[in-house]
Amino acid sequence: MPQVTIDGQVYDFEGGSKLLQFCLDHGLELPHFCYHPALSIPANCRQCLVEVGMPVKDRQTGELKRNEDGSPVIQFFPKLQTSCSVDLADGMVVKTHRTSDLVARAQEDNLEFLLINHPLDCPICDQAGHCPLQIQAYKYGPEGSRFEFRKVHKPKRVRLGPRVMLDAERCINCTRCTRFTDEVSKSHQLTIISRGVKNYPMTPPNTEFDEPYSMNVVDICPVGALTAVDARFKARIWEMSSTPSITTANAKGSNCFYWVRDNLVMKVTPRTNMAVNEFWLPDEDRLDYHRFNDDRPEGPQVRTDAGLVPVSWEQAYDRAAALLQGVDPARVLFLGSAYATVEDNYLLAQLAQALGAEAPRYIPHVEPGHGDGWLRTDDRTPNAQGCERLGILPVDEALVQARLADGEIAAVYVLEDDPVAAGLFTAAQLADIPVVLHHYNTTNQTLAAADVALPAATVVETIGTYVNCDGRAQRVRPAKAIRGVNRTLMMEMGKTRADQHGTPFDRWYNEAHQVDCKPGWESLPGVAERLGHAFRFKGPKQIMQQVAERVPAFAGATYEAMGLTGVQLADIGETV
Amino acid sequence: MEANNGQTKAGDWRTYQRVLLPPVKDLHRLDVYEQHGGYTALRTVLTDARWEPKAVTEEVKASGLRGRGGAGFSTGLKWSFMPPVDDRPRYLCCNGDESEPGTFKDRQLMEYNPHLVFEGILIACYAMSINTCYLYVRGEYADWISHMERELEKLYAKGYVGENIMGTGFSTDIVIHKGAGAYICGEESSLMESLEGKRAYPRIKPPFPAQKGLWGYPTTINNVETLACVPLIINNGAAWYAGIGAERHPGPVLYGISGHVNKPGVYEYPTGMLITDLIYEVCGGIRGGKKLKAVVPGGSSTPVLRADQIEGVTMDAESLREAGSMMGTAGMLVMDEDTDMVSFLRRVTHFYHHESCGQCTPCREGTGWLENLVTRIDEGEGHLRDLDLLLDLCTQMEGRTVCALADAAAWPVRHTIQRFREEFEARCKPSVFPTGDGAPAEAVPAS
Numbered sequence A: 001m002p003q004v005t006i007d008g009q010v011y012d013f014e015g016g017s018k019l020l021q022f023c024l025d026h027g028l029e030l031p032h033f034c035y036h037p038a039l040s041i042p043a044n045c046r047q048c049l050v051e052v053g054m055p056v057k058d059r060q061t062g063e064l065k066r067n068e069d070g071s072p073v074i075q076f077f078p079k080l081q082t083s084c085s086v087d088l089a090d091g092m093v094v095k096t097h098r099t100s101d102l103v104a105r106a107q108e109d110n111l112e113f114l115l116i117n118h119p120l121d122c123p124i125c126d127q128a129g130h131c132p133l134q135i136q137a138y139k140y141g142p143e144g145s146r147f148e149f150r151k152v153h154k155p156k157r158v159r160l161g162p163r164v165m166l167d168a169e170r171c172i173n174c175t176r177c178t179r180f181t182d183e184v185s186k187s188h189q190l191t192i193i194s195r196g197v198k199n200y201p202m203t204p205p206n207t208e209f210d211e212p213y214s215m216n217v218v219d220i221c222p223v224g225a226l227t228a229v230d231a232r233f234k235a236r237i238w239e240m241s242s243t244p245s246i247t248t249a250n251a252k253g254s255n256c257f258y259w260v261r262d263n264l265v266m267k268v269t270p271r272t273n274m275a276v277n278e279f280w281l282p283d284e285d286r287l288d289y290h291r292f293n294d295d296r297p298e299g300p301q302v303r304t305d306a307g308l309v310p311v312s313w314e315q316a317y318d319r320a321a322a323l324l325q326g327v328d329p330a331r332v333l334f335l336g337s338a339y340a341t342v343e344d345n346y347l348l349a350q351l352a353q354a355l356g357a358e359a360p361r362y363i364p365h366v367e368p369g370h371g372d373g374w375l376r377t378d379d380r381t382p383n384a385q386g387c388e389r390l391g392i393l394p395v396d397e398a399l400v401q402a403r404l405a406d407g408e409i410a411a412v413y414v415l416e417d418d419p420v421a422a423g424l425f426t427a428a429q430l431a432d433i434p435v436v437l438h439h440y441n442t443t444n445q446t447l448a449a450a451d452v453a454l455p456a457a458t459v460v461e462t463i464g465t466y467v468n469c470d471g472r473a474q475r476v477r478p479a480k481a482i483r484g485v486n487r488t489l490m491m492e493m494g495k496t497r498a499d500q501h502g503t504p505f506d507r508w509y510n511e512a513h514q515v516d517c518k519p520g521w522e523s524l525p526g527v528a529e530r531l532g533h534a535f536r537f538k539g540p541k542q543i544m545q546q547v548a549e550r551v552p553a554f555a556g557a558t559y560e561a562m563g564l565t566g567v568q569l570a571d572i573g574e575t576v
Numbered sequence B: 001m002e003a004n005n006g007q008t009k010a011g012d013w014r015t016y017q018r019v020l021l022p023p024v025k026d027l028h029r030l031d032v033y034e035q036h037g038g039y040t041a042l043r044t045v046l047t048d049a050r051w052e053p054k055a056v057t058e059e060v061k062a063s064g065l066r067g068r069g070g071a072g073f074s075t076g077l078k079w080s081f082m083p084p085v086d087d088r089p090r091y092l093c094c095n096g097d098e099s100e101p102g103t104f105k106d107r108q109l110m111e112y113n114p115h116l117v118f119e120g121i122l123i124a125c126y127a128m129s130i131n132t133c134y135l136y137v138r139g140e141y142a143d144w145i146s147h148m149e150r151e152l153e154k155l156y157a158k159g160y161v162g163e164n165i166m167g168t169g170f171s172t173d174i175v176i177h178k179g180a181g182a183y184i185c186g187e188e189s190s191l192m193e194s195l196e197g198k199r200a201y202p203r204i205k206p207p208f209p210a211q212k213g214l215w216g217y218p219t220t221i222n223n224v225e226t227l228a229c230v231p232l233i234i235n236n237g238a239a240w241y242a243g244i245g246a247e248r249h250p251g252p253v254l255y256g257i258s259g260h261v262n263k264p265g266v267y268e269y270p271t272g273m274l275i276t277d278l279i280y281e282v283c284g285g286i287r288g289g290k291k292l293k294a295v296v297p298g299g300s301s302t303p304v305l306r307a308d309q310i311e312g313v314t315m316d317a318e319s320l321r322e323a324g325s326m327m328g329t330a331g332m333l334v335m336d337e338d339t340d341m342v343s344f345l346r347r348v349t350h351f352y353h354h355e356s357c358g359q360c361t362p363c364r365e366g367t368g369w370l371e372n373l374v375t376r377i378d379e380g381e382g383h384l385r386d387l388d389l390l391l392d393l394c395t396q397m398e399g400r401t402v403c404a405l406a407d408a409a410a411w412p413v414r415h416t417i418q419r420f421r422e423e424f425e426a427r428c429k430p431s432v433f434p435t436g437d438g439a440p441a442e443a444v445p446a447s
């Protein structure tokens, strides 16, 4: 197998790889800015310089020339090489800053250059704390600067588009952003303008940077030059804890981190999963977090003559059970939810079955033309596939209306959806029918007709499984605490969570902004128990274990198997 | 003069007959050019079975022709890097961006002998089996561009360019492309980006243009003057060409001489001429009878030589390398004893600062810093330590960038300071002052 020697250590390699990527893959950090694994290689930042040598061959014989001790004679390139652009070759010998003073000095020199015209406004920069320039300047840069002149001034606070702001002075001209728009999103909405030290990225005249993936440039910008209009100045990176999860604005299930401070989600960033979203997130996924913070219910309610009034969870369960007990199970319409987890839908199906009712149906939320064949889909829900695989099929609106007209529907049980807003019923049609509603937000229009309202935990507050449009089962994890859940029951919800750098900043026991809601896998058993059906699960993990064992379409989808990147389920054929 | 006692390798330049810019009236016109033997070289290679495309390349290689665009690379060798013909397009780019300060010789060819350039292009295309050549000319040469476009039209009309040239079945188009005014567009990979309609950011090499050039296809880039030599080589043979001027850097060359000489201008002579002959004989000596102070031999990026360094030095790559400089474009800047070297360097650093494309860090940031420092020294506000810093910055830039512009910016700084250090030191603020009456407030006593 071909070999490369890096700082005296020999590594085998297979296939073609760039030297920098190979080093990073093997835990050998090399400072760099412009290189990004998903983009072309311009080698323009000049930060990743190393010494590279090759064995010398005898011109006549083609044999390797050898030193007296038998080792091959190595000839080093006269110039330092950018490791990001160098292809590995058999016998190559590399010296990084760890073994070469020349390289260490060159990296330091380059950082000195990068900083001379940089505003050094880290104290007010959103990137500070997770800024490649800041981090690498501390690690590899010079102690001070010998620059004694006025810095070059460039435009600041430029709105490139509705969602992205530019501070051109912070820009180090790595061209990652323009390469993203040229090569990945192909919107071609950004280019570098001007020349030399006045360069910065800009949109062509009279255009806006408004493509549906624009905010990705904020993550890949190695400095704070590009910031999200939505998140600017809201929270420092070290004040937030990040939790690996998935987004739910569409059916793609793109992998993400939810960034939380004091139980409020502050931003959403992509998490690399080469099988799903690679390095990227659509803007709609990033902006889909305000509903986790705003318009949240404050505990369960039941309807009295005075309207909906707050009650305890026990009282709410009692009332829900009483309503269901009073009617013929065959006339109860159970609605599952493509917004809810597989576990919650499974429990609902179990409940319907235990009562002798028909299997639940779910309301599809499909917006034809919204999808782009990439990370946005026509389906605006995250778990339609999960429902289908459980045998929960799309609701037939005409049939529901016919049954309603025939008086065939005596009660409606809704898991985390809004049938009134979806147009399945009008609120008036439900006025005389008992309705139990699990709901995320107080904006839910079905609340007007609900007799029991059970606040539900959202994707950032629960544990569970979603199946994306491609049949990939993926887990979500609680990113923020809610009231009334026994934390120790919530696996992997420790007493404290460390932020990226190990500081236990955002504490689970911080009471601020905790919503009084419950995940379905807590509230559904509460109702079921009062109807005489005890669901004996220790938690969602066990539920999923059972689903994986009993439902063939979920074979293999255990929490262990899903891990952080999910498992691909066997194809089940056509679905909506 | 020493010139006659064998020191010059240029032979007897006094009797040299011009071939690139022969003294023929209206030679720029197609009819006149043809009356003087124009396009016979093209006709010969296209019709004579002896001239397989490969044979043309071999002939150019044998002539010893080295590129006139600055780097002095063997032209025949460069052509032989083109991969074997396949079904992909192949391109030739003729580089007429001519923007290096002190360089104005390609313009002379465009004005007085454009057909020699066209003929050279066509032969080069034949030699490398290329069907399209882009002639990239700096936008400021607007007049010369329209002048050449007129002549090119005549060539198309006559069937010397385009489909089925001279009825031989060989076809090549020539497209004249007007640059938009950036020095960096003359760098070959950046020229190709510019042709592709992109920002003229130089590309990293490898891959080299012969592998992946214009639009990703095999491409060769040659300077205007380089290609103008090609018909001469075909007509007169490689041996004839190799016998002109310096042995390892032969041929006629256009010396563009500017500065403090009595007769500045573009002069055609063999390579390998004594610098002193060029200044004192060809250009009539230093203006006003002053003494020579410094010479920049080949465009602003080539290292400056002090008057005492040019004795016996000839204009060819080898002799100039020994002397500590380079041939570059043979655009020679001559400076007399009154020249302020600090101010000279300030102007040079300003140019490279202004022209850095800004793609890579050391060049984008370094060129401006160099100008800042030299300006400060020029204005009497500099410190002695600034000189060491300048040299440090050169080290931080040289050889660490995508293209050679950073080197071109650093070399003049390094060499002008090294070769005129006292002059720079004298301009800096003293770092120690005499104490006692009249010493400035910040004075530190000399110990």
Ligand SMILES: Cc1cc2nc3c(=O)[nH]c(=O)nc-3n(C[C@H](O)[C@H](O)[C@H](O)COP(=O)(O)O)c2cc1C
Residues within 6 Å of the ligand: B066, B067, B068, B069, B070, B071, B072, B073, B075, B095, B096, B097, B098, B099, B100, B183, B184, B185, B186, B187, B188, B189, B221, B222, B223, B224, B226, B227, B403, B404, B405, B408
């Ligand atoms: C910054 C920079 C500017 C250049 N400008 C020119 C130019 O204006 N004209 C030119 O012929 N070559 C220029 N060159 C050299 C070209 O890159 C290339 O080497 C040359 O055109 C090749 O032609 P030749 O082999 O015939 O000399 C420049 C190089 C650099 C690094």
Ligand code: SF4
Residues within 6 Å of the ligand: A170, A171, A172, A173, A174, A175, A176, A177, A178, A201, A220, A221, A222, A223, A225, A226
């Ligand atoms: S804005 Fe950021 S990503 Fe874009 S070129 Fe500048 S530093 Fe690079």
Ligand code: SF4
Residues within 6 Å of the ligand: B184, B201, B202, B355, B356, B357, B358, B359, B360, B361, B363, B364, B401, B402, B403, B404, B405, B406
């Ligand atoms: S060296 Fe200068 S001109 Fe050349 S690519 Fe880099 S920044 Fe541009």
Ligand code: FES
Residues within 6 Å of the ligand: A031, A032, A033, A034, A035, A042, A043, A044, A045, A046, A047, A048, A049, A082, A083, A084, A085
């Ligand atoms: S990472 Fe920028 S040059 Fe290699």
